Amino acid sequence: MASETRLSDTYDRIAQWYDVDMARNMRFDDVSFYADLCQREGGRVLELGCGNGRVLLELVCRNIDAVGVDTSRRMLQQLQHKAKARRLEPSACRMDARKLAFARSFDIVLCPYSLVTYMAQPDDLERMMSEVRQVLRADGLLVVDAFIPRDTVASGDYRLDYRRPFGNEVLARYKRVAPLTARINRIERRYEVVSTAGEVLEAIETSEDIRIFSPEELTAALLRSGFSQQQVWWDYGHASRDTDPQFFTVAARPTPDA
Secondary structure (H helix, E strand, C coil), X not given: CHHXXXXXXXXHHHHHHCCCCHHXXXXXXXXXXXXXXXXXXXXXXXXXXXXXXXXXXXXXXXXXXXXXXXXCHHHHHHHHHHHHHCXXXXXXXXXXXXXXXXXXXXXXXXXXXXXXXXXXXXXXXXXXXXXXXXXXXXXXXXXEEEEXXXXXXXXXXCEEEEEEEECCEEEEEEEEEEECCCCEEEEEEXXXXXXXXXXXXXXXXXXXXXXXXXXXXXXXXXXXXXXXXEEEEXXXXXXXXXXXCCEEEEEEEECCCC
Protein backbone atom coordinates (compact mmCIF):
# COMPACT_ATOMS: atom_id res chain seq x y z
CA MET A 1 0.00 0.00 0.00
CA ALA A 2 1.18 3.53 -0.71
CA SER A 3 1.41 4.74 2.90
CA GLU A 4 3.37 1.68 4.02
CA THR A 5 5.74 2.00 1.05
CA ARG A 6 6.38 5.68 1.73
CA LEU A 7 7.03 5.10 5.44
CA SER A 8 9.33 2.11 5.01
CA ASP A 9 11.19 3.94 2.23
CA THR A 10 11.71 6.96 4.50
CA TYR A 11 13.20 4.88 7.29
CA ASP A 12 15.27 2.78 4.89
CA ARG A 13 16.86 6.02 3.69
CA ILE A 14 17.55 7.52 7.12
CA ALA A 15 18.45 4.30 8.97
CA GLN A 16 22.17 5.13 9.06
CA TRP A 17 21.39 8.45 10.77
CA TYR A 18 18.55 7.41 13.05
CA ASP A 19 20.49 7.45 16.33
CA VAL A 20 21.78 10.96 15.59
CA ASP A 21 18.41 12.06 14.21
CA MET A 22 15.08 10.82 15.58
CA ALA A 23 16.46 8.99 18.62
CA ARG A 24 18.19 12.11 19.92
CA ASN A 25 15.01 14.13 19.57
CA MET A 26 13.39 12.23 22.45
CA ARG A 27 13.93 14.35 25.57
CA PHE A 28 12.59 11.76 28.02
CA ASP A 29 13.77 8.30 29.05
CA ASP A 30 10.88 6.48 27.42
CA VAL A 31 13.06 3.38 26.98
CA SER A 32 13.31 2.82 30.74
CA PHE A 33 9.62 3.67 31.10
CA TYR A 34 8.64 0.86 28.74
CA ALA A 35 11.17 -1.62 30.09
CA ASP A 36 10.10 -0.97 33.69
CA LEU A 37 6.44 -1.33 32.75
CA CYS A 38 7.07 -4.65 30.99
CA GLN A 39 8.98 -5.98 33.97
CA ARG A 40 6.16 -5.02 36.33
CA GLU A 41 3.48 -6.59 34.14
CA GLY A 42 5.43 -9.68 33.15
CA GLY A 43 4.72 -11.91 30.17
CA ARG A 44 5.51 -11.86 26.47
CA VAL A 45 5.88 -8.49 24.71
CA LEU A 46 5.35 -7.38 21.11
CA GLU A 47 6.82 -4.03 20.08
CA LEU A 48 5.30 -2.41 17.00
CA GLY A 49 7.70 -0.26 14.99
CA CYS A 50 10.81 -1.56 16.77
CA GLY A 51 13.12 0.16 14.27
CA ASN A 52 16.80 -0.24 15.08
CA GLY A 53 16.10 -1.58 18.56
CA ARG A 54 16.01 1.58 20.65
CA VAL A 55 13.43 0.01 22.99
CA LEU A 56 13.60 -3.66 22.00
CA LEU A 57 17.28 -4.13 22.84
CA GLU A 58 16.73 -2.80 26.35
CA LEU A 59 13.88 -5.28 26.81
CA VAL A 60 16.10 -8.13 25.64
CA CYS A 61 18.95 -6.89 27.83
CA ARG A 62 16.60 -7.21 30.82
CA ASN A 63 15.68 -10.78 29.83
CA ILE A 64 12.14 -9.78 28.87
CA ASP A 65 10.57 -12.16 26.34
CA ALA A 66 10.05 -9.67 23.52
CA VAL A 67 9.46 -9.66 19.76
CA GLY A 68 9.77 -6.63 17.49
CA VAL A 69 8.26 -5.85 14.09
CA ASP A 70 8.99 -3.06 11.64
CA THR A 71 8.44 -2.36 7.94
CA SER A 72 11.94 -0.98 7.25
CA ARG A 73 14.53 -3.53 6.16
CA ARG A 74 17.47 -1.23 6.83
CA MET A 75 16.28 -0.29 10.30
CA LEU A 76 16.05 -4.01 11.10
CA GLN A 77 19.55 -4.49 9.70
CA GLN A 78 20.78 -1.72 12.00
CA LEU A 79 19.05 -3.50 14.88
CA GLN A 80 20.99 -6.68 14.17
CA HIS A 81 24.30 -4.79 13.95
CA LYS A 82 23.65 -3.11 17.29
CA ALA A 83 22.52 -6.38 18.86
CA LYS A 84 25.68 -8.14 17.72
CA ALA A 85 27.83 -5.39 19.23
CA ARG A 86 26.01 -5.88 22.54
CA ARG A 87 25.99 -9.69 22.23
CA LEU A 88 22.21 -9.80 22.28
CA GLU A 89 19.91 -11.99 20.22
CA PRO A 90 16.63 -10.15 19.65
CA SER A 91 13.65 -11.64 17.87
CA ALA A 92 12.55 -9.21 15.17
CA CYS A 93 11.02 -9.43 11.72
CA ARG A 94 9.68 -7.29 8.89
CA MET A 95 5.94 -6.92 9.32
CA ASP A 96 3.24 -4.25 9.02
CA ALA A 97 1.44 -3.38 12.26
CA ARG A 98 -1.80 -3.41 10.26
CA LYS A 99 -1.28 -7.03 9.23
CA LEU A 100 0.25 -9.02 12.09
CA ALA A 101 1.00 -12.70 11.48
CA PHE A 102 0.77 -13.88 15.08
CA ALA A 103 -1.69 -15.90 17.09
CA ARG A 104 -3.21 -14.61 20.34
CA SER A 105 0.09 -14.99 22.16
CA PHE A 106 1.22 -11.67 23.68
CA ASP A 107 0.60 -10.28 27.14
CA ILE A 108 1.73 -6.75 26.21
CA VAL A 109 1.76 -4.83 22.93
CA LEU A 110 3.82 -1.63 22.83
CA CYS A 111 3.17 1.12 20.31
CA PRO A 112 5.88 3.63 21.30
CA TYR A 113 7.36 6.94 20.13
CA SER A 114 4.20 8.22 18.41
CA LEU A 115 4.01 5.31 15.96
CA VAL A 116 0.24 5.69 16.05
CA THR A 117 0.53 9.08 14.31
CA TYR A 118 1.69 7.29 11.15
CA MET A 119 -1.79 5.75 10.86
CA ALA A 120 -2.78 8.56 8.51
CA GLN A 121 -5.13 6.82 6.09
CA PRO A 122 -8.84 6.61 7.03
CA ASP A 123 -8.84 2.95 8.11
CA ASP A 124 -5.20 2.58 9.25
CA LEU A 125 -5.81 2.93 12.98
CA GLU A 126 -8.89 0.71 12.94
CA ARG A 127 -6.93 -2.00 11.12
CA MET A 128 -3.98 -1.79 13.49
CA MET A 129 -6.19 -1.93 16.58
CA SER A 130 -8.06 -4.91 15.15
CA GLU A 131 -4.75 -6.71 14.63
CA VAL A 132 -3.60 -5.85 18.15
CA ARG A 133 -6.78 -7.36 19.58
CA GLN A 134 -6.05 -10.54 17.63
CA VAL A 135 -2.53 -10.94 18.99
CA LEU A 136 -3.22 -9.88 22.60
CA ARG A 137 -4.31 -12.42 25.16
CA ALA A 138 -7.74 -11.75 26.66
CA ASP A 139 -6.30 -9.95 29.70
CA GLY A 140 -3.39 -8.41 27.79
CA LEU A 141 -2.25 -4.79 27.86
CA LEU A 142 -1.82 -2.33 24.98
CA VAL A 143 0.38 0.70 25.65
CA VAL A 144 0.29 3.56 23.13
CA ASP A 145 1.91 6.97 23.17
CA ALA A 146 1.70 10.06 20.99
CA PHE A 147 3.10 13.56 20.99
CA ILE A 148 0.64 16.20 22.16
CA PRO A 149 -0.09 18.51 19.21
CA ARG A 150 0.87 22.15 19.21
CA ASP A 151 -0.26 24.81 16.77
CA THR A 152 1.15 23.90 13.36
CA VAL A 153 3.34 26.49 11.68
CA ALA A 154 3.11 25.87 7.95
CA SER A 155 6.26 26.64 6.00
CA GLY A 156 6.74 26.80 2.27
CA ASP A 157 10.52 26.73 2.58
CA TYR A 158 12.76 24.33 4.45
CA ARG A 159 13.78 25.55 7.90
CA LEU A 160 16.81 24.30 9.81
CA ASP A 161 15.95 21.81 12.56
CA TYR A 162 19.49 21.06 13.73
CA ARG A 163 23.13 20.52 12.87
CA ARG A 164 24.75 17.61 14.75
CA PRO A 165 28.11 15.84 14.64
CA PHE A 166 28.05 12.65 12.57
CA GLY A 167 31.41 10.91 12.57
CA ASN A 168 33.86 13.29 10.94
CA GLU A 169 31.05 15.22 9.28
CA VAL A 170 27.94 17.14 10.31
CA LEU A 171 24.36 16.01 9.79
CA ALA A 172 22.00 18.90 9.05
CA ARG A 173 18.23 18.48 8.92
CA TYR A 174 15.75 20.93 7.44
CA LYS A 175 11.96 20.65 7.64
CA ARG A 176 8.81 22.11 6.17
CA VAL A 177 5.22 21.38 7.18
CA ALA A 178 2.07 21.50 5.07
CA PRO A 179 -1.36 20.87 6.65
CA LEU A 180 -3.36 18.53 4.39
CA THR A 181 -6.47 18.48 6.59
CA ALA A 182 -7.37 19.70 10.07
CA ARG A 183 -5.76 16.57 11.58
CA ILE A 184 -3.15 15.49 9.01
CA ASN A 185 0.14 17.22 8.24
CA ARG A 186 2.66 16.42 5.55
CA ILE A 187 6.18 16.59 6.97
CA GLU A 188 8.96 17.01 4.43
CA ARG A 189 12.59 16.83 5.55
CA ARG A 190 15.89 17.42 3.84
CA TYR A 191 19.02 15.78 5.24
CA GLU A 192 22.52 16.91 4.36
CA VAL A 193 25.82 15.34 5.34
CA VAL A 194 28.31 18.22 5.35
CA SER A 195 32.10 17.98 5.43
CA THR A 196 34.28 20.03 7.76
CA ALA A 197 35.01 22.22 4.74
CA GLY A 198 31.29 22.92 4.30
CA GLU A 199 30.79 20.69 1.25
CA VAL A 200 27.48 18.81 1.01
CA LEU A 201 28.56 15.18 0.59
CA GLU A 202 25.10 13.62 0.54
CA ALA A 203 21.55 14.96 0.51
CA ILE A 204 18.16 13.24 0.58
CA GLU A 205 14.58 14.40 0.98
CA THR A 206 11.77 12.50 2.69
CA SER A 207 8.03 12.98 2.99
CA GLU A 208 5.51 11.48 5.41
CA ASP A 209 1.95 12.17 6.49
CA ILE A 210 1.24 12.44 10.22
CA ARG A 211 -2.15 12.22 11.92
CA ILE A 212 -2.50 14.44 14.97
CA PHE A 213 -4.18 13.00 18.07
CA SER A 214 -5.10 14.95 21.14
CA PRO A 215 -5.12 12.83 24.32
CA GLU A 216 -8.92 12.80 24.19
CA GLU A 217 -8.95 11.73 20.53
CA LEU A 218 -6.48 8.92 21.13
CA THR A 219 -8.42 7.64 24.14
CA ALA A 220 -11.68 7.78 22.19
CA ALA A 221 -10.10 5.88 19.29
CA LEU A 222 -9.05 3.10 21.67
CA LEU A 223 -12.55 2.90 23.13
CA ARG A 224 -14.06 2.64 19.64
CA SER A 225 -11.62 -0.16 18.87
CA GLY A 226 -12.75 -2.26 21.82
CA PHE A 227 -10.30 -1.28 24.55
CA SER A 228 -10.89 0.09 28.03
CA GLN A 229 -8.49 2.64 29.49
CA GLN A 230 -6.47 1.46 32.49
CA GLN A 231 -3.91 4.17 33.15
CA VAL A 232 -2.42 7.32 31.61
CA TRP A 233 0.96 9.04 31.91
CA TRP A 234 2.27 12.44 30.85
CA ASP A 235 5.86 12.65 29.58
CA TYR A 236 6.36 9.02 30.64
CA GLY A 237 5.55 9.74 34.26
CA HIS A 238 7.65 12.91 34.55
CA ALA A 239 4.81 15.44 34.26
CA SER A 240 1.12 16.00 34.87
CA ARG A 241 -1.67 17.21 32.60
CA ASP A 242 -1.41 20.78 33.89
CA THR A 243 2.37 21.15 33.32
CA ASP A 244 2.22 21.46 29.51
CA PRO A 245 3.52 17.93 28.74
CA GLN A 246 4.84 16.87 25.34
CA PHE A 247 3.74 13.22 25.30
CA PHE A 248 0.66 11.28 26.33
CA THR A 249 0.73 7.54 27.04
CA VAL A 250 -2.29 5.34 27.66
CA ALA A 251 -2.54 1.70 28.75
CA ALA A 252 -5.69 -0.18 27.79
CA ARG A 253 -7.03 -3.72 27.90
CA PRO A 254 -9.39 -5.45 25.46
CA THR A 255 -13.05 -5.09 26.40
CA PRO A 256 -14.43 -8.64 26.80
CA ASP A 257 -17.67 -8.04 24.90
CA ALA A 258 -16.14 -5.98 22.06
